[in-house]
Amino acid sequence: MSVSESPERPPERPPERPVVLGIESSCDDTACAVLDGRGAILASVVSSQIDAHRPYGGVVPEIASREHLKNWPPVSSEALRRAGIEMGEVDVVAATSGPGLVGSLLVGLTLGRAIAYGLERPFQAVHHIEGHLYSPFLATDGGPADAIPERFIGLVVSGGHTSLLRLDGAEVTTLAETRDDAIGEAFDKIGKRVGLAYPQGPRVDVLAEEGDPKRYPLPVPHCGGTLDFSYSGLKTQTLVTLEGICRERGFETPFADTDEEPVPPEVVDLLAGFRAAAVRQIVRRLERLVERETVELLAVSGGVAANRLLRRELERWAAQAGVALRLVPLAFAGDNAAMIAHAALLRHRQGRSDDPLTVEAASRAPF
Ligand code: KG4
Numbered sequence: 150m151s152v153s154e155s156p157e158r159p160p161e162r163p164p165e166r167p168v169v170l171g172i173e174s175s176c177d178d179t180a181c182a183v184l185d186g187r188g189a190i191l192a193s194v195v196s197s198q199i200d201a202h203r204p205y206g207g208v209v210p211e212i213a214s215r216e217h218l219k220n221w222p223p224v225s226s227e228a229l230r231r232a233g234i235e236m237g238e239v240d241v242v243a244a245t246s247g248p249g250l251v252g253s254l255l256v257g258l259t260l261g262r263a264i265a266y267g268l269e270r271p272f273q274a275v276h277h278i279e280g281h282l283y284s285p286f287l288a289t290d291g292g293p294a295d296a297i298p299e300r301f302i303g304l305v306v307s308g309g310h311t312s313l314l315r316l317d318g319a320e321v322t323t324l325a326e327t328r329d330d331a332i333g334e335a336f337d338k339i340g341k342r343v344g345l346a347y348p349q350g351p352r353v354d355v356l357a358e359e360g361d362p363k364r365y366p367l368p369v370p371h372c373g374g375t376l377d378f379s380y381s382g383l384k385t386q387t388l389v390t391l392e393g394i395c396r397e398r399g400f401e402t403p404f405a406d407t408d409e410e411p412v413p414p415e416v417v418d419l420l421a422g423f424r425a426a427a428v429r430q431i432v433r434r435l436e437r438l439v440e441r442e443t444v445e446l447l448a449v450s451g452g453v454a455a456n457r458l459l460r461r462e463l464e465r466w467a468a469q470a471g472v473a474l475r476l477v478p479l480a481f482a483g484d485n486a487a488m489i490a491h492a493a494l495l496r497h498r499q500g501r502s503d504d505p506l507t508v509e510a511a512s513r514a515p516f
């Protein structure tokens with residue numbers, strides 16, 4: 150169980166209202182967070198299921214649901230303890246309703262609905278992407294969240310999504326999505342074939358730091374001049390190149406990725422080439438976007454927003470393009486419940502709420 154760096158609130162100071170309880174269980178992280186009325190994080194607890202899924206090299210939906218049920222009592226108790234409140238002091242209850250694994254979503258959503266109904270509090274069913282979209286505006290020092298600007302472009306890069314969104318006032322428009330695989334999915338699948346332990350994306354990133362991206366250059370798909378993304382072709386080309394390297398050098402996958410059996414330097418170079426092409430595709434789409442419209446601010450979120458090269462390249466691009474950049478704090482890049490409570494607080498302020506008796510989980514949900 151990991152706890153965000155937010156300091157424990159001094160018990161003598163009552164929290165600003167409304168106190169929001171957030172629940173996130175859309176994939177393999179069981180998370181609970183408490184935010185105050187300023188969007189300051191009083192507690193954010195995430196319990197990862199990495200150990201449970203590692204033997205299978207990826208998330209097993211049935212195991213994920215059972216783990217959520219098992220993890221919820223300690224995760225929620227720890228969040229309330231750190232926030233210094235009792236469940237009865239919560240003013241608004243929020244849970245992710247989709248998209249995600251339906252069995253996983255049902256656990257957190259049903260808990261949230263039951264708590265809201267039992268306490269007779271307003272309930273917010275939050276779209277997972279909405280949580281990510283506003284997460285770059287959260288503060289890591291326990292301070293209030295920054296105000297959401299009237300206009301910005303959101304880039305959400307994760308295991309399930311590669312989305313470019315435009316926020317204009319209260320309206321969110323999807324400008325582009327991936328046509329096939331999400332960027333994080335491509336990192337994970339390539340890493341899995343190499344033999345890396347789940348979750349593979351962060352490990353590919355670490356290995357790629359040591360590699361030469363120019364040794365096996367990979368092309369960036371054009372996607373017909375649109376803003377769309379595509380990662381399936383790049384994934385296939387990387388895997389075909391991997392097979393070629395293995396044939397030529399007599400390697401056999403999977404590599405153990407240990408000190409005794411490290412990933413060979415040729416393969417490390419290929420991973421660096423893949424990462425460079427994956428990141429270049431993002432930058433190319435942003436270049437297209439600024440040719441079409443004025444972009445003042447880009448806010449980047451999602452698990453892949455932790456990628457080292459992506460962060461460096463976006464900083465370089467934004468400085469040169471004259472675009473202000475908000476990269477999600479690393480603590481809130483991956484799935485967490487602070488972002489769900491935060492999106493719920495924004496909805497609550499707009500006077501919105503959902504009926505806890507009727508709201509449903511959706512594995513695929515348009516934003
Ligand atoms: O946002 P997230 O926790 O869950 C989804 O909503 O999908 O993102 C998880 C994804 C996984 O695919 C994981 O491998 C990837 O983010 N990821 C990374 C890095 N850290 C996490 N991919 C590349 N480089 C990283 N440093």
Ligand code: ZN
Nearest residue numbers: 307452483484
């Ligand atoms: Zn996510």
